[in-house]
Amino acid sequence: MKELGVILRKNIRDYGMFIALAVIFVLFTILTNGTFISPYNISSLINQTGYIAVLATGMTLVIIVRQIDLSVGFLSGFLGAIAAILMMNYHVPAILAILIVLALGAVIGLFFGVLIAKVGIPAFVVTLAGMISFHGLLLFATQAGGTINITDKFFNEIGNGFIPSFGKIGGFAVSTLVIGLIGIVLFIYFQFKARNTKKKYNFEVLPMPFFIAKIAFIVALIAALILVLAMNNGISWTFVIVFVVVSIFTVILNKTAFGRHIYAVGGNPEAAELSGINVANVLIYTFVIMETLTALSGILFASRMQSASPTAGTGFELLAIAGAFIGGCSANGGVGKVTGSLIGSLVMVSLTNGMDLMGLGSSIQYVIQGIILVLAVVFDILTRRSQAVG
Amino acid sequence: MKDAEYILEMDNIGKTFPGVKALDGVNFKVKRGEIHCLVGENGAGKSTLMKILSGVYPSGTFTGRIILNSTEQHFRSIEDSEKAGIAIIHQELALIPELTIYENIFLGHEIKKGPFIDWNETIIKAKEVLKRIRVNINPETKVKDVGVGVQQLVEIGKALSKDVKLLILDEPTAALSEVDCDNLLQILRELKKQGITCIMISHKLKEVISIADTITVLRDGKTITSIDATKRKVEEKEIIKYMVGREIEDIYPKREGVKYGDVCFELKNWTAFDPSKGREILHNINFKVHKGEIVGIAGLMGAGRTEMALSIFGNTKHYIIKGELYVNGVKKHLSSPEKAIKEKIVYVTEDRKGNGLVLIQDIKFNIPLSNLKQLLKGLFIDQHEEVNAANKFFNELNIKARSIEQVVGTLSGGNQQKVSVAKGLFTLPDLLILDEPTRGIDVGAKFEIYTIMNELVKRGMSIIMISSELPEILGMSDRIYVMSNGTMTGVIDAKDATEEKIMEMATA
Numbered sequence: 001m002k003e004l005g006v007i008l009r010k011n012i013r014d015y016g017m018f019i020a021l022a023v024i025f026v027l028f029t030i031l032t033n034g035t036f037i038s039p040y041n042i043s044s045l046i047n048q049t050g051y052i053a054v055l056a057t058g059m060t061l062v063i064i065v066r067q068i069d070l071s072v073g074f075l076s077g078f079l080g081a082i083a084a085i086l087m088m089n090y091h092v093p094a095i096l097a098i099l100i101v102l103a104l105g106a107v108i109g110l111f112f113g114v115l116i117a118k119v120g121i122p123a124f125v126v127t128l129a130g131m132i133s134f135h136g137l138l139l140f141a142t143q144a145g146g147t148i149n150i151t152d153k154f155f156n157e158i159g160n161g162f163i164p165s166f167g168k169i170g171g172f173a174v175s176t177l178v179i180g181l182i183g184i185v186l187f188i189y190f191q192f193k194a195r196n197t198k199k200k201y202n203f204e205v206l207p208m209p210f211f212i213a214k215i216a217f218i219v220a221l222i223a224a225l226i227l228v229l230a231m232n233n234g235i236s237w238t239f240v241i242v243f244v245v246v247s248i249f250t251v252i253l254n255k256t257a258f259g260r261h262i263y264a265v266g267g268n269p270e271a272a273e274l275s276g277i278n279v280a281n282v283l284i285y286t287f288v289i290m291e292t293l294t295a296l297s298g299i300l301f302a303s304r305m306q307s308a309s310p311t312a313g314t315g316f317e318l319l320a321i322a323g324a325f326i327g328g329c330s331a332n333g334g335v336g337k338v339t340g341s342l343i344g345s346l347v348m349v350s351l352t353n354g355m356d357l358m359g360l361g362s363s364i365q366y367v368i369q370g371i372i373l374v375l376a377v378v379f380d381i382l383t384r385r386s387q388a389v390g
Numbered sequence: 391m392k393d394a395e396y397i398l399e400m401d402n403i404g405k406t407f408p409g410v411k412a413l414d415g416v417n418f419k420v421k422r423g424e425i426h427c428l429v430g431e432n433g434a435g436k437s438t439l440m441k442i443l444s445g446v447y448p449s450g451t452f453t454g455r456i457i458l459n460s461t462e463q464h465f466r467s468i469e470d471s472e473k474a475g476i477a478i479i480h481q482e483l484a485l486i487p488e489l490t491i492y493e494n495i496f497l498g499h500e501i502k503k504g505p506f507i508d509w510n511e512t513i514i515k516a517k518e519v520l521k522r523i524r525v526n527i528n529p530e531t532k533v534k535d536v537g538v539g540v541q542q543l544v545e546i547g548k549a550l551s552k553d554v555k556l557l558i559l560d561e562p563t564a565a566l567s568e569v570d571c572d573n574l575l576q577i578l579r580e581l582k583k584q585g586i587t588c589i590m591i592s593h594k595l596k597e598v599i600s601i602a603d604t605i606t607v608l609r610d611g612k613t614i615t616s617i618d619a620t621k622r623k624v625e626e627k628e629i630i631k632y633m634v635g636r637e638i639e640d641i642y643p644k645r646e647g648v649k650y651g652d653v654c655f656e657l658k659n660w661t662a663f664d665p666s667k668g669r670e671i672l673h674n675i676n677f678k679v680h681k682g683e684i685v686g687i688a689g690l691m692g693a694g695r696t697e698m699a700l701s702i703f704g705n706t707k708h709y710i711i712k713g714e715l716y717v718n719g720v721k722k723h724l725s726s727p728e729k730a731i732k733e734k735i736v737y738v739t740e741d742r743k744g745n746g747l748v749l750i751q752d753i754k755f756n757i758p759l760s761n762l763k764q765l766l767k768g769l770f771i772d773q774h775e776e777v778n779a780a781n782k783f784f785n786e787l788n789i790k791a792r793s794i795e796q797v798v799g800t801l802s803g804g805n806q807q808k809v810s811v812a813k814g815l816f817t818l819p820d821l822l823i824l825d826e827p828t829r830g831i832d833v834g835a836k837f838e839i840y841t842i843m844n845e846l847v848k849r850g851m852s853i854i855m856i857s858s859e860l861p862e863i864l865g866m867s868d869r870i871y872v873m874s875n876g877t878m879t880g881v882i883d884a885k886d887a888t889e890e891k892i893m894e895m896a897t898a
Contacts, residue, residue, distance in 0.1 A: 204795065255771055257762040260759065263751065263755070264748050264755075267750050268747065268748045272748070275727070275759045
């Protein structure tokens with residue numbers, strides 16, 4: 001039992017977000033008489049998380065390198081509007097419009113990165129200026145009709161469509177069940193493989209019973225999620241995109257030299273520089289990635305809404321930043337995981353979704369989101385302090 | 391009331407961190423008005439003991455009793471211990487560079503008239519304090535504009551202004567030049583005459599012997615001995631024996647048959663201008679290193695030694711440089727650390743915590759950081775290679791840690807230094823620049839670093855060693871360059887060198 005206490009205390013930072021998520025789920029299920037947990041709502045919850053999770057992925061990198069990006073909300077709204085205008089007013093094919101918008105995001109990121117890393121303007125200032133400017137540009141772009149409706153079928157499928165189901169068994173989509181099963185098997189295989197490698201190198205590993213319990217818990221979660229989704233329409237395209245994005249950046253952060261450089265620059269920029277790392281370039285690439293992902297987020301949101309509106313992206317930056325902090329990014333930099341930020345985003349979006357279902361107005365929602373952001377950072381600082389003291 | 395002989399008695403102190411017994415029944419008694427030196431290897435428990443005394447670890451988190459002026463104390467915070475007249479000055483100075491000396495001295499206990507600060511009174515009081523510590527500098531000078539020696543004194547002044555009775559100094563001379571050290575020790579002697587009791591932690595045994603009335607040695611969280619140095623002369627060897635539990639015959643291991651080869655690195659007419667300071671910091675330096683040679687660079691603090699190293703190693707401070715740099719006879723332009731590393735030159739910093747290591751990451755993250763290319767298989771870092779590489783240095787340099795997954799920030803100074811050196815060595819350099827390689831580490835670890843250096847030059851590597859400790863310079867170098875005020879004032883073969891000759895050139 002004592003062992004369990006030690007393990008819990010050591011990993012409280014990692015488990016905290018799951019506890020938060022569980023509390024939110026239970027709470028809203030009660031408050032909404034079960035509507036919150038219904039297959040339809042869970043499915044749309046996943047899709048709503050999509051465009052925030054993509055932002056939070058980029059924000060993870062930005063926060064690790066000790067920066068911040070306040071512009072992502074309105075930039076995502078603005079780039080979504082650009083995609084809409086390209087397709088609707090200029091009849092650009094959807095694929096091409098998407099590529100143009102992604103490239104535009106990358107260019108804006110390059111511009112931000114150069115201002116921050118080469119000219120030396122604090123990211124806070126650059127992105128605050130960006131936030132204001134993009135808000136203006138968004139209003140300007142959507143001014144003519146207020147809202148630009150998107151009628152492109154392919155484009156709208158991204159945020160609303162599902163992978164082909166190949167029929168249903170007892171009301172469950174077949175493809176989703178199969179993918180879920182493969183996913184669970186692969187997950188278990190890789191967990192055991194990683195544990196064995198660690199043991200081979202004499203690294204610390206979780207004691208076997210805890211390891212099994214952890215895996216059983218996560219597998220149960222995945223299984224429950226898959227069953228709920230399969231009961232509805234199956235896995236959505238948004239789900240697929242988020243999965244791919246999170247996987248790519250998890251691999252980049254953990255397995256590539258660039259990922260190491262990001263952690264090094266965030267952990268100690270002076271040491272990184274004297275280690276022969278080009279700190280300025282690391283910062284620039286980070287902002288290119290952030291703003292490209294912002295473009296993707298804008299596309300996902302416009303597609304889901306099937307339109308671009310003057311209020312698109314409002315408050316996204318707060319959700320993404322809060323998601324990253326809840327997911328374990330440190331306010332001091334150098335620490336953070338993309339998978340954590342994914343869970344953190346889910347926490348924030350569940351909160352919004354639940355409050356929407358309860359019929360709470362957006363005014364009170366903003367207040368609660370703000371409080372949650374501060375609480376997440378307080379929790380982060382307190383847990384790190386208790387770990388530092390031992 | 392007659393004061394007791396001992397101002398402080400720490401009785402049977404024990405402190406446990408999860409998995410480690412840091413202090414185990416330590417007894418520590420300090421006489422009123424003495425200078426008491428506390429020595430021991432890194433990890434012996436000196437700092438922990440002082441943190442308990444100053445209330446950093448509050449009453450209840452440790453066992454044993456603290457008796458100050460015959461009354462048992464239960465400090466719950468640093469504030470409590472300050473009220474009782476205890477002040478601690480840490481190795482890392484707690485001054486605000488952008489504020490003036492007088493603002494710093496009274497920071498946190500400002501002199502007030504009503505709700506407002508009485509600046510005139512503050513300056514007058516600051517002048518009085520400065521007089522006590524013999525600092526003849528205008529108190530309106532900003533702290534960033536005075537040298538580290540004066541900054542150290544300002545810290546002491548800050549303590550004095552709080553009416554301190556017991557002053558604790560944690561390695562006060564670690565970052566000071568010889569002249570500043572002597573000055574500081576002189577001032578401590580004077581404070582003693584004024585009735586202030588002083589506990590000093592130091593690794594520099596020579597100064598310990600010169601100043602201490604009592605020397606207490608800790609080892610592995612236990613009090614080994616307490617020597618009354620007023621009664622007899624204490625030998626360095628004796629202290630070392632108590633510290634490490636065995637005798638170290640010669641702290642500078644000798645190399646057999648030193649032979650060095652051709653010139654592998656050379657600076658010609660090397661001049662650097664620092665735009666941030668608006669002045670020239672290196673003047674017309676000529677300097678060479680042979681293959682397989684240890685070149686010592688001696689000099690006082692601020693002589694420009696670190697600046698020279700940084701100007702060679704990729705010029706990260708963006709000096710405007712004139713002059714020529716040759717690697718193996720070929721003229722090169724090293725415009726970034728990356729390029730310097732490519733030319734097989736690497737710099738191991740004097741400030742391992744500040745700009746050497748990523749403290750929140752583990753050993754295996756830090757060691758290969760300067761040369762990740764070597765671990766790549768295609769696009770990805772090969773975990774197997776990574777672990778092997780880290781383990782190789784872990785074993786070769788005898789790094790003491792649970793495993794290569796231990797976070798670097800939790801290692802002792804000596805082990806951090808070894809990781810820092812390993813990180814340099816992982817780039818497979820031909821020329822290794824070590825800046826103060828043994829600063830703030832204990833005798834045992836020093837000896838190991840020296841042994842590693844000798845092993846490296848035997849394999850054909852060249853080493854530039856910047857050091858402020860003359861015995862180290864004399865003991866380790868083959869040739870010694872001396873710098874003063876940004877100029878090379880001399881070069882001398884180690885066998886002809888003496889401390890006097892070097893000091894003469896260093897103060898030229």
